Amino acid sequence: MSVxxxxxxxTAPTQFLxxxxxxxxxxxxxxxxxxxxICFQHFTGTLDNWDPAVTDPLASDRDVxxxxxxxxxQSTGKxxxxxxxxxxxxxxxxxxxxxxxxxxxxxxxxxMVAQQxxxxxxxxxxxxxxxxxxxxxxxxxMHLEKPSLAKHxxxxxxxxxxxxxxxxxxxxxxxxxxxxxxxxxxxxxxEDLDTPSGTDVAAAQIAAFREWERPNAASLAALxxxxxxxxxxxxxxxxxxxxxxxxxLAEHLPxxxxxxxxxxxxxxxxxxxxxxxxxxxxxLTSDSQFAPY
Amino acid sequence: MSVxxxxxxxTAPTQFLxxxxxxxxxxxxxxxxxxxxICFQHFTGTLDNWDPAVTDPLASDRDVxxxxxxxxxQSTGKxxxxxxxxxxxxxxxxxxxxxxxxxxxxxxxxxMVAQQxxxxxxxxxxxxxxxxxxxxxxxxxMHLEKPSLAKHxxxxxxxxxxxxxxxxxxxxxxxxxxxxxxxxxxxxxxEDLDTPSGTDVAAAQIAAFREWERPNAASLAALxxxxxxxxxxxxxxxxxxxxxxxxxLAEHLPxxxxxxxxxxxxxxxxxxxxxxxxxxxxxLTSDSQFAPY
Numbered sequence: 131m132s133v134x135x136x137x138x139x140x141t142a143p144t145q146f147l148x149x150x151x152x153x154x155x156x157x158x159x160x161x162x163x164x165x166x167x168i169c170f171q172h173f174t175g176t177l178d179n180w181d182p183a184v185t186d187p188l189a190s191d192r193d194v195x196x197x198x199x200x201x202x203x204q205s206t207g208k209x210x211x212x213x214x215x216x217x218x219x220x221x222x223x224x225x226x227x228x229x230x231x232x233x234x235x236x237x238x239x240x241x242m243v244a245q246q247x248x249x250x251x252x253x254x255x256x257x258x259x260x261x262x263x264x265x266x267x268x269x270x271x272m273h274l275e276k277p278s279l280a281k282h283x284x285x286x287x288x289x290x291x292x293x294x295x296x297x298x299x300x301x302x303x304x305x306x307x308x309x310x311x312x313x314x315x316x317x318x319x320x321e322d323l324d325t326p327s328g329t330d331v332a333a334a335q336i337a338a339f340r341e342w343e344r345p346n347a348a349s350l351a352a353l354x355x356x357x358x359x360x361x362x363x364x365x366x367x368x369x370x371x372x373x374x375x376x377x378x379l380a381e382h383l384p385x386x387x388x389x390x391x392x393x394x395x396x397x398x399x400x401x402x403x404x405x406x407x408x409x410x411x412x413x414l415t416s417d418s419q420f421a422p423y
Numbered sequence: 424m425s426v427x428x429x430x431x432x433x434t435a436p437t438q439f440l441x442x443x444x445x446x447x448x449x450x451x452x453x454x455x456x457x458x459x460x461i462c463f464q465h466f467t468g469t470l471d472n473w474d475p476a477v478t479d480p481l482a483s484d485r486d487v488x489x490x491x492x493x494x495x496x497q498s499t500g501k502x503x504x505x506x507x508x509x510x511x512x513x514x515x516x517x518x519x520x521x522x523x524x525x526x527x528x529x530x531x532x533x534x535m536v537a538q539q540x541x542x543x544x545x546x547x548x549x550x551x552x553x554x555x556x557x558x559x560x561x562x563x564x565m566h567l568e569k570p571s572l573a574k575h576x577x578x579x580x581x582x583x584x585x586x587x588x589x590x591x592x593x594x595x596x597x598x599x600x601x602x603x604x605x606x607x608x609x610x611x612x613x614e615d616l617d618t619p620s621g622t623d624v625a626a627a628q629i630a631a632f633r634e635w636e637r638p639n640a641a642s643l644a645a646l647x648x649x650x651x652x653x654x655x656x657x658x659x660x661x662x663x664x665x666x667x668x669x670x671x672l673a674e675h676l677p678x679x680x681x682x683x684x685x686x687x688x689x690x691x692x693x694x695x696x697x698x699x700x701x702x703x704x705x706x707l708t709s710d711s712q713f714a715p716y
Binding site: 304366373377380381383384385386387388389390391392393402405420421422423 | 597659666670673674676677678679680681682683684685686695698713714715716
């Protein structure tokens, strides 16, 4: 197990870890005495999609560990078509890191993996942050065919990260400006880049969204068994996974604080990175059994 | 204008201020260089209903000013039957204090007064905190006839503050324990007590709720014109003014952060007073034009 760390995801070397199931590409940022924070990534996102303005401040006194799930980026294997399948690989990766307790940050699809992990192995997760995510059985999850999203995803002029400025941020000039700053930060990384996701990754992950979205009252109820302190975060204008899903998470998770940002969409954590990392650090650092920080 | 201040609402002397319309009972806690925070009170609440665990920490570096609206406690006059009428008195009180800029904390009914003030005189309010409140045209506002509330309000064994433990807090043992601590804190004040509200106060304020609750799409839309930074706070299990009203506030106010607490009802700010005052102070102290803190 490597111990190479660095202070920014703009420069952290990509490393590889052999699990029981696959070999995982990962990066480790920062370091310190606090419990490590493992980050679960969004739809088609790779190691290069983690905003250094989010990872780096959180890494000032803890390890922030980013990884590619099976079949994503430079990790081996195939992308599972269910969140449970992705969770099996996340657990495999964390077991290979010899982690027995950690905090998790799940963004969008990653927040679904975090919930599944909290259900399957609650002893592993100390505190959980779910950003722009949804409960199993949630509403209107990642319907990329919606006109509000399709017009950007089908725009051939939006190359590379540029489409994220459109779909992760609200339409207002202020949110779009924050989106421009976000993609500029992602572009700071010039070397040792990850492998961008192709259509096979997207198709498998979309299948997982459809399976996760199936109406399922029992799964909503199952959230009430997750006692771990949770911070639920969203932008009020999220078109990809509407904020109502964050409301449902906070209503069913018995120990969750909900924080919703104005004038922001799916990428509220990137838009308000200073506020988000301040709240996240305060939440993670609390030693209370209750979520409020 | 008096300048008597003290460090706790458990001991702050009740003072009186002559306005253009009425004479208002008020208290001033703390002091400091920061902008004063004016607090607008809940249904039938008087000066004695402000929890020192909320007022006092916020007063460590600012004046926290509590007052009775017209016809409430020891203020002269009649209780208006509309929020707009109450707002006229609140403005009268603030004008008599010679305030040209302040922050406001509105709890429940008080949050409606705060919204009305932000619409009528936006120049006066710098930042606004709305706790357990509702927009005009909101849902299920203060229907005390609901079984979940009526069973407590009609219980003759619940004297004085005791009913607040039942209706401001969730049913869980942890929330009820917090409710017990809350009413113990209110009971710390032994002298110079305010006049409890009678049925005439309750009836007028209920009339104001009914007027505020009338479906009114234009009023929801009017919230989009309130640009001032706002912090919206609620408990997820609020039976008096359901949390969906806080969702609507955060969705329509263009510059509002939403913070929702778990395992808590209408009185989430009292239950999580340490967290609430930390968040409120951070929010009030921010000098950004945007709400996120």
